[in-house]
Amino acid sequence: MTDTQIFSHIASALSLAPKQVSTVAGLIDEGATIPFLARYRKEATGGLDEEQLREVRDRIEFHRTLEERKKTILKAIKEQDKLTTELKEEIIQCSDLKTLEDLYLPYKKKRKTRGDMAKEKGLEPLAKLIWEQNITHGNPLEYAKEYISEEHELPDAETALTASLDIVAEWINESVELRDRLRTIIRKHALLKSKKNPVVEKRTNFEIYYDFVTPVRHIKPHQVLALNRGERENVLFVNLELNTGRTLDSLDDLVITDDMSIFTPYLQDAVEDAYKRLLIPSLERELRNELTAAADEHAIATFATNVRNLLLQPPLKNHIVMGIDPAFRTGCKVAIIDETGAYLEGTTIFPTPPQNKISESAKVVNRLIDKHGVTLIAIGNGTGSRETEQFIADVIRDRKDSRPDEELSYLIISEAGASVYSASAVAREEFPDLNASQRGNISIARRVQDPLAELVKIDPKSIGVGLYQHDVNQSNLSKKLDDVVESCVNEVGVNLNTASSSLLTHISGLSRSVARNIIEHRETAGRFKNREEIKEISGVGDFRFQQAAGFMRIPDGDHPLDNTAIHPESYGATENLCNLFGIDIDNLSDQKEKIETTLSSIDISDVANRLGIGMPTLELIIENLQKPGRDPRESLPKPLMRQDVMKMEDLSSGMKLEGTVRNVVDFGAFVDIGVKQDGLLHISQMSKGRERISDPHDVVSVGDIINVEITNIDAERGRIGLSLV
Structure with missing residues (x-):
């Protein structure tokens, strides 16, 4: 298929216009990012959201890969001088990889098979007689006599006939129609069974699968992943079960076209041999791979949804936070950070077993709370967390007696990935003078203040909100999670003057090196005063600026629109809009009521025409004028804070x-x-x-x-x- 045909095919599958798909493809090929297209090119894409854009992108990649595979296969078959006009057309028209590989199967280079050896003995003509089923009278052995050969180890006609069936079995195995029929039967009627490996004696997590059976069509993704892991750990034996008799009858109906042929019994033997020796092993592997791929896709989607929800947790601002990384023997690591996330002080306390230095630890915690004005304590949920929680709850209760008006709470926060962060290059760069054990608690504390800013420093696979995330296709998982992180970071936007290199790396159009250059520029030249200064950064040309600028925020900068999601390319239209309705663009925060009243009742279509912009762009401008600097996470429910603990x-x-x-x-x-x-x-x-x-x-x-x-x-x-x- 040409690109035009691919775009038309995708458009039909997704109920889109071919023009939308071709436009998206062109923009992505030019380097445009999904967040940029979703927010700033709605007019061009027909209003496609991020999910739709990524679906279009992935399908384009798939079809282009499929076309490359077709070229490889056509070349390989042509080099064998076996490419007929009919076969070429079948390959060109093929729209799925499975059928394509079935078409290629007879021509694929493989190890020498029993069929190959039979062909070397000159038995292919006899195999064709059996396959064609044109002979209805006589004795099959009479036709096989002429192939008797001591040289080829064919001492009698029966041996020759039997050996020729190896060729027939391979033709049956290579039949696209027959393989599709068997696939359908397997998906409708096969059972997937698992049994406990008898050598396993200790209790395992797979006990519900020790005697498990379910129809293939009903198996759930998490069951597939559990069976795979149990099999991999040699706890379970897993196999496919099918009614052999009925299945063979169905396959015979396809292969045997003339019941009167003298070779029919031999053809039935070939069908059975092909079924048991070639087809079932191959299609069972294929089915298990498909089930695994589907389960992977489901698990990855689930994990991605969880990661997205975790990354977009609302920040708890204006808190001085004490972060505690709990433990038993090595003690609980404590860190204090101020409202901006800056590290103030850290230490280690031992309120948990085996030391149980509760009173000494309470003195240290109370001193730190009083010294720094701590208002929130974040406790990691790892080993020793509940014992630490009880200790902190007791401290807060005791303080209430002498400080009844004190605002002090605690919360339990996931510490998944904190140890990964603490040993990372990012953590060493941030806190070169601290050891790894003291960095994890800082991460825990910062996750309260801004989960997104802190969690982007960690490999998403280590965040700990998935199921079987280490079992699934790691390449697909990484790609999906990269999409999620990119989406979240750009949805929220970043403060150009405070964002870490890790956060900036995920901004639309920016690379890791450009993010580092931004940090270096900030450290040497001071804070950014407007978005235009980004162009001074090494590696930021006009295109990168176009892709990135709208997702960067500069509070209290030179231009009031630099703290909004309005793109610099729309500043002129925004100023014209404000002039049209008497809005002072330099004092947006003082005119909230006027802006809300004035812009909520305008005729969007008419005003867009007057300004010479598209309606989606105007709607984006109005939304940001009404709520300049808005963080989309602010409307979400805040984390649950506690002051007491339960057992x-x-x-x-x-x-x-x-x-x-x-x-x-x-x-x-x-x-x-x-x-x-x-x-x-x-x-x-x-x-x-x-x-x-x-x-x-x-x-x-x-x-x-x-x-x-x-x-x-x-x-x-x-x-x-x-x-x-």
């Missing part, structure tokens, strides 16, 4: 609590309700009397504050069942 023994069935969603998976969500163990809100407990829930993400997201009721408690196994209130 598992305090819980009882029927108790109603408030909790924070920590992770969302296929079968439900894990919720922090303030005790040592997160509770499981199973998908079956999410409906609240409504219709059946098929996806937990339809109900809850990572970071949500929800009200739950305890349904059951298994203290021995540390499990808590929850339902939505």
